[in-house]
Amino acid sequence: QVQFVESGGGSVQAGGSLRLSCAASGYTYANDDMGWFRQAPGKEREAVAAIDRGGGRTYYADSVKGRFTISRDNAKNTLSLQMNSLGPEDTAMYYCAATPLLLGDRWTQRNLYFYWGQGTQVTVSS
Numbered sequence: 001q002v003q004f005v006e007s008g009g010g011s012v013q014a015g016g017s018l019r020l021s022c023a024a025s026g027y028t029y030a031n032d033d034m035g036w037f038r039q040a041p042g043k044e045r046e047a048v049a050a051i052d053r054g055g056g057r058t059y060y061a062d063s064v065k066g067r068f069t070i071s072r073d074n075a076k077n078t079l080s081l082q083m084n085s086l087g088p089e090d091t092a093m094y095y096c097a098a099t100p101l102l103l104g105d106r107w108t109q110r111n112l113y114f115y116w117g118q119g120t121q122v123t124v125s126s
Helices: none
Strands: 003-007 008-011 018-025 034-040 046-051 058-060 068-073 078-083 091-100 120-125
Touching: 003 091, 018 034, 018 091, 018 120, 034 068, 034 078, 046 068, 046 078, 058 068
Parallel strands: 008 120
Antiparallel strands: 003 018, 018 078, 034 046, 034 091, 046 058, 068 078, 091 120
């Protein structure tokens, strides 16, 4: 059974940092493109960042570019999201997701991701 587990969420003050991780069981990351999404209360789930299966290409939403860094370690089957300079607008539930599809510029389309974690909450206070 495939299971993704996110960790690293929490409460921080504006300007702080958090590092999210996504670990998989029953699943091998190496063949899939992966991404991070977030969903704030009352809002649509939105794409935050993505990384191709080799780790050579990364994609970021404009709202996080320059502040967030996505990375992966295929040997350890983990996906990470380093988040710096956090602001209240970053408050949301964060989800990792994976897909065997080659996403490229389609990385923001959540319907293309096959597997999802349960989410980890990030709360940023001003």
